[in-house]
Amino acid sequence: MEQVIQQIVNGFxxxxxxxxxxxxxxxxxxIIRLINFAHGDIIMVGAYVALFSYLLxxxxxxxxxxxxxxxxxxxxxxxxxxxxxxxxxxxRIAALITxxxxxxxxxxxxxxxxxxxxxxxxxxxxxxxxxxGLLSVTNEQIFILILAVFLMLVLxxxxxxxxxxxxxxxxxxxxxxxxxxxxxxxxxxxxxxALGTALAAAAGMLLGLYYQQIDPLMGFTPGLxxxxxxxxxxxxxxxxxxxxxxxxxxxxVLVVSLGYSTFKDGVAFLLLILVLLIRPRGIFGEKVxxxx
Amino acid sequence: MIEQFLSxxxxxxxxxxxxxxxxxxxxxxxxxxINGYTGQFSIGHAGFMAVGGYVAAYLTFYHQxxxxxxxxxxxxxxxxxxLLIGIPTLRLRGDYLxxxxxxxxxxxxxxxxxxxxxxxxRGFAGIANxxxxxxxxxxxxxxxxxxxxxxxxxxxxxxxxxxxxxTAAECMGxxxxxxxxxxxxxxxFFAGLAGSLYGHYLMFLHPNDxxxxxxxxxxxxxxxxxxxxxWGAFLGAIVLSILPEALRDYQGIVYVLxxxxxxxxxxxxxxxxxxxxxxxxGIVVAGVGVALLLIYGKExxxxxxxxxxxxxxxxxxxxxxxxxxxxxxGLARDLTLPLRRRLRGVKA
Numbered sequence: 044m045e046q047v048i049q050q051i052v053n054g055f056x057x058x059x060x061x062x063x064x065x066x067x068x069x070x071x072x073x074i075i076r077l078i079n080f081a082h083g084d085i086i087m088v089g090a091y092v093a094l095f096s097y098l099l100x101x102x103x104x105x106x107x108x109x110x111x112x113x114x115x116x117x118x119x120x121x122x123x124x125x126x127x128x129x130x131x132x133x134x135r136i137a138a139l140i141t142x143x144x145x146x147x148x149x150x151x152x153x154x155x156x157x158x159x160x161x162x163x164x165x166x167x168x169x170x171x172x173x174x175x176g177l178l179s180v181t182n183e184q185i186f187i188l189i190l191a192v193f194l195m196l197v198l199x200x201x202x203x204x205x206x207x208x209x210x211x212x213x214x215x216x217x218x219x220x221x222x223x224x225x226x227x228x229x230x231x232x233x234x235x236x237a238l239g240t241a242l243a244a245a246a247g248m249l250l251g252l253y254y255q256q257i258d259p260l261m262g263f264t265p266g267l268x269x270x271x272x273x274x275x276x277x278x279x280x281x282x283x284x285x286x287x288x289x290x291x292x293x294x295x296v297l298v299v300s301l302g303y304s305t306f307k308d309g310v311a312f313l314l315l316i317l318v319l320l321i322r323p324r325g326i327f328g329e330k331v332x333x334x335x
Numbered sequence: 336m337i338e339q340f341l342s343x344x345x346x347x348x349x350x351x352x353x354x355x356x357x358x359x360x361x362x363x364x365x366x367x368x369i370n371g372y373t374g375q376f377s378i379g380h381a382g383f384m385a386v387g388g389y390v391a392a393y394l395t396f397y398h399q400x401x402x403x404x405x406x407x408x409x410x411x412x413x414x415x416x417x418l419l420i421g422i423p424t425l426r427l428r429g430d431y432l433x434x435x436x437x438x439x440x441x442x443x444x445x446x447x448x449x450x451x452x453x454x455x456x457r458g459f460a461g462i463a464n465x466x467x468x469x470x471x472x473x474x475x476x477x478x479x480x481x482x483x484x485x486x487x488x489x490x491x492x493x494x495x496x497x498x499x500x501x502t503a504a505e506c507m508g509x510x511x512x513x514x515x516x517x518x519x520x521x522x523x524f525f526a527g528l529a530g531s532l533y534g535h536y537l538m539f540l541h542p543n544d545x546x547x548x549x550x551x552x553x554x555x556x557x558x559x560x561x562x563x564x565x566w567g568a569f570l571g572a573i574v575l576s577i578l579p580e581a582l583r584d585y586q587g588i589v590y591v592l593x594x595x596x597x598x599x600x601x602x603x604x605x606x607x608x609x610x611x612x613x614x615x616x617g618i619v620v621a622g623v624g625v626a627l628l629l630i631y632g633k634e635x636x637x638x639x640x641x642x643x644x645x646x647x648x649x650x651x652x653x654x655x656x657x658x659x660x661x662x663x664x665g666l667a668r669d670l671t672l673p674l675r676r677r678l679r680g681v682k683a
Contacts (some may be wrong), residue, residue, distance in 0.1 A: 072430075076430070077430070078430045078433065078434065126653055126657070129657045130656060130657060133656075133660065134374075135430070136370065136374065136376050136562075137656045137660055138656075139376055139430065139433060140554065140558055140652055140656050141652065141653050141656045141657065143378070143551060143554075143649075143652065144649045144650070144651075144652030144653035144656070145649070145653060146649075147551070147645055147646075147648065147649035147652070148646060148649040148650060148653070150645075151642065151645035151646045151649065152646060154642060155639060155642050155643070155646060263547075267434065267437070267438075270434060271434070271438075274431065274434070305445065305448060305449055306445055306449070308441060308445060309441060309442045309445035309446070311438075312437075312438025312439070312441050312442050313438075313442060315434065315435065315438050316423060316435055316438060316439070319423055319431060319435060320423055323431070
């Protein structure tokens, strides 16, 4: 029993990372209805930027985090402008194929330039174990938790309380009406990409801390799992992404601890298909009415 | 029979490439039924291929069932899985479906990796060599004819009506759910068939051969050739079966870049007809750029040729979608339009 609770505690850290990625996914999906497959690979780019800013400039965790977030925002906006914007009016399948292309370009481009091998992710601080009753918690886990929650609160504030956030909600509700109201839709979409990819960069660093190693293909699977979390929680809902991420993270850790680690990645998809069959709009999702 | 005839003037390596063109043609045209004709989005085609390949190989390996029967059994099993994954499409549209198909293929791969009876993570070795160029050729022709007629039947038109506007199709009385599931079942059947041909040709199967990369490869074939057109899918299968072989040495890379350049010239001509001077200046600059790259980048190209494959694939995907969404087949159609009009005596 203690072991199960211990695993759930471990699952929390992973779950919060998934939730962070899921938020970015959900944000972008909400505004242009595109599964940005490249979102997962932005995670990888974020982790690499952090790694190199540590190796080359010896930056600490928070400066490296800021550098990674800024560079990834720029990358995200560039991808949006170059690859997705020309296809905004095209059939959705065209944009999806392009997104897959961008994702593969990032993965294999990084393999070409930085090699396919795994690299050790720097330990930005010394691991300390805390004993709480029978459970053991590391300071990294606590840190992941605090940072994830902090970023979620910031995101919630931006989306709910600021002008640009209001514009984002308007565009995601009805793009054409928003344009008629004088909102610069292109800029709002770019801002959304910047915000979403910045979250992905942060998640990349946390993922690096969690697994302690990074490689060019590290982002794809967590990216998909984050999308699954977003679907479980209900696309477009911030608490939904959090709950979905936690459900998935904890399930995954439990499956591994039961000795079925080879089935780890299969379970997430199984969960997805179940949710889609039973409650396609997710836990917190709103019912979408088909408009003609 | 045909293989003997061809072997008089082709190496066995070239015949093998031809066989793979056949197998990939079946995969591409069947995926085109889902993605091109019905407008649904599947990126899990390798999953169906794996089911067909493993079931057929299991039957011939353990029960010595004749190849044709085993292949049909494999294809039917794949079709059943197509039904299983088709059912969630009752509720899902577009993007969710993409993730669901991807997840489904991934689940199949994970299960196969843990299934000891077919070799698990070691792979399934010792499959009898029951398919050769002749069988592949035969099955490719039959599949193409069947699917060609299917797309031109009332069923095919119903699928296309779903692609054009699902809501409108439903209003016109097309049972969209039924046809979407049907598209999956038919496509999965032929993918399973191709899987059986693949396994009995290579005499070895490994779950990781059927990962996301394989699905993307098949997707790229229909994107490159032009979606919603079986000839386009066929063209894409030819190009993408030859491309990796051509990228193995420097001479091949020169050819590939030259062909890509010519296609670029043709596409930009389609877009820039109004300003021919600008178009001409553009292609001269690009041509000089390609030539310089080939001359001065020779060593780099040779060094990274192996790793460049996926990068070239992904850039092709993006560029095709932005500049030539109707694919190479659509490009050929557009370029020859004035000629065909003249032949028919229609004034432009």
